Amino acid sequence: MYIPTGRSVSRGRLSVARSKDRPPATQAERSRARREQILDAAFHTFTRRGYRDTAVDEIAAAAETSKGGVYFHFPTKEAIFRELVRTTADRLASKVERAVALQTEPIGRADAALRTVLVTFAGHRTMARLLFVDAMGAGRVFNAETNALHDRFAAMIAGYLDEAVEAGTIPPIDTALTGVAWFGAINEVVARWLLIDEPAPLETTYPTLRALLLRSVGVDEARIADDPSLHS
Amino acid sequence: MYIPTGRSVSRGRLSVARSKDRPPATQAERSRARREQILDAAFHTFTRRGYRDTAVDEIAAAAETSKGGVYFHFPTKEAIFRELVRTTADRLASKVERAVALQTEPIGRADAALRTVLVTFAGHRTMARLLFVDAMGAGRVFNAETNALHDRFAAMIAGYLDEAVEAGTIPPIDTALTGVAWFGAINEVVARWLLIDEPAPLETTYPTLRALLLRSVGVDEARIADDPSLHS
Amino acid sequence: MYIPTGRSVSRGRLSVARSKDRPPATQAERSRARREQILDAAFHTFTRRGYRDTAVDEIAAAAETSKGGVYFHFPTKEAIFRELVRTTADRLASKVERAVALQTEPIGRADAALRTVLVTFAGHRTMARLLFVDAMGAGRVFNAETNALHDRFAAMIAGYLDEAVEAGTIPPIDTALTGVAWFGAINEVVARWLLIDEPAPLETTYPTLRALLLRSVGVDEARIADDPSLHS
Amino acid sequence: MYIPTGRSVSRGRLSVARSKDRPPATQAERSRARREQILDAAFHTFTRRGYRDTAVDEIAAAAETSKGGVYFHFPTKEAIFRELVRTTADRLASKVERAVALQTEPIGRADAALRTVLVTFAGHRTMARLLFVDAMGAGRVFNAETNALHDRFAAMIAGYLDEAVEAGTIPPIDTALTGVAWFGAINEVVARWLLIDEPAPLETTYPTLRALLLRSVGVDEARIADDPSLHS
DNA sequence: AATGAATGAGGCTTCATTCAT
């Protein structure tokens, strides 16, 4: 099972870690480091206090720089938020896609996707918050953004379900609606988990959630019993 | 099929209708009328623009009163929002409970709950928005509120599932987690529906969603095929 | 000769004075008074420090109110400036038109216009500054505004000159260009006068300027010698 | 007719052209070249957007250098502006003086001055803007600067008029005031011309303006008819 | 009860200037 590594865990963001933690040498490197610092700070503050309740001053303070410094690297507060949502979603999506690509048959693929999401969120609690909870706190400006985000994951699920239908693994169903429902179910489970103070590991929900979802689309009980996470 | 009644339909809020629409006579009556006017106005504006993006001035304008008038009836913008969320949730919950009480066996009860939620939301699109989308826009302060709201409905579902388990209608499962997942699935379907410009009636999702949810907890296919909505 | 009267002189703005200076009684009256207060304050600050160098805070302080108070009465800083320029120009223009209407023959009309402008500016030194000097300090946003303002007065002059040409009082000339040149000459004389610390009365320039302008369009020396200001 | 020469035409600034356009060799030369580059860039930006609306960043970008680079060559944004106004005015003044020196009799001298100003402005539209329009956009700080500039040209004109009076070419008049009025007339004509999108050549205003100005001080119609621009 | 005016804290953004490299 995937375990997220590197300092990014401690920082809570799915960032691309530099090879070492030595102080950056070149100007360009230092600039990029500061940019990351700001993103991290914004990430933390956004996830803790929501978009509207986060002042740029707070981001600056958390990044140990000045307000002007923030505005040197980003044109607006909104741009910071957008970049955060976009890159975080991208990283999650590509992580899922990589995991899915390793599986050949439909159920296995769905399994891999679910497991990856839960495990990744498990390692990046606040990332989950940014993507699935606080995005809505950003107000109507970001409804489109959030909309697209949810659609994207729902569509991804629907795609796997379509494959499964074609392969005859599950009976024909409304895969679009089912994708939405699955996403909602996962989303809510993660969201609840986020709001608990000292939660059990998110992965413990996997078996139940897996069985629930697979059953919901009519997968054989036999296959459901064959939990791949027990093999790896 | 349920049809929400009263003037609340035209106003979009699940309000308690006064017996007649004659101008209120007593002082107290007039005061309550104004209060309702403000709540309605706030409801509309909150659901359209979100909590943070709604100015008290806008509420006052929509209620055809003045800012001072609003503050006479409510101590705080937050108080208006809280009252709105609480009473709206109360009304939905009691509506569901009444519908459920009419059913005797577990699956039927779950069915009734699901149907009531979908149908009520279908008739009160903006109410759904208030409860399930915009509540998050209110920011940190209201996370607890939202939290409680979601918990409440998830627990309600879990309760029905517990009954079903006890009755032997479904095999033993983690009903708490399943309640959360169900709620999430429904929530997401409603939320997507809210964001579409000219959506198909929400009730059209009922058969698919119903089958999905019932299957997910291992209800017999035979029972699933017996759709109660076809009887009523 | 016209002598500007009322408190507006002391305040430097061509405002419409209320009949008495008693404290305003009704709410509406008080509101209008505050509005005027703000306009006066803005007027003073704009004329002293220019548009860009005037902070809304300064206007508020000068008007003995708060920043929020200013924004209650005006939507933007720009709106204050626009209103100031527009109403000031309007008042000057109508003053000129009234004076001109009393004269019947072309030269007399031009005379009246020139005299009115000089005399009005003489009584409202800072008004002149707002219209003819500081308007340019407002930056490109207001070029159109300033443009229109200068055009308006140049066109007014050109109109009188056209009448004079038609009446045969002066030979045919390019009246449009001449209007611009006249306006420029007057404008510059006034502007110079504005910048002097303790200037001689502006009206002392009248005879020279009058002769200069009339000669420039070929008016008979005999008519020029017949200075109407000596009659009144 | 005068044609401004050198690369300054293409760049719009009355700059001192270096003999060739080969890359500068010595350190000092390179430094001066960069300085000029910055002045040119500042000139362009100031004339297009005004002083306050021009950011040092824009100047740096237009000069293809960095903000730090600008501050190496100039202590202050204001210093750039001052240098620009001063040198531009100097160049125009000396150009006028050279043209005037070629004429012997007073009317011819005034003629030469007027023609030089119009023709120079005609060839350097943006220079005119810098001197006569945007200088005011600089705000309070530069009122003195602008003041001095206008005074200087008005005094120059007054000087020529004094000569004419002494020579008996024109009757005695208030030459100081007349200088101001002439300058104002010319200034306004140029300013209007600057604000038109696709104006006729500025020189076309010369005959009318010339006649207007000469008549205004009582020059013989015979002499006015004798337009020197027809001879050259 | 209601009104509209006022308050003032706080938010986002700009930008001249400084400075380490």
Next chain:
DNA sequence: GATGAATGAAGCCTCATTCAT
């Protein structure tokens, strides 16, 4: 000499809340 990053003081505007009438 040059660069780009950083700073921090303003600046404009918003808005929940208060209050005299």
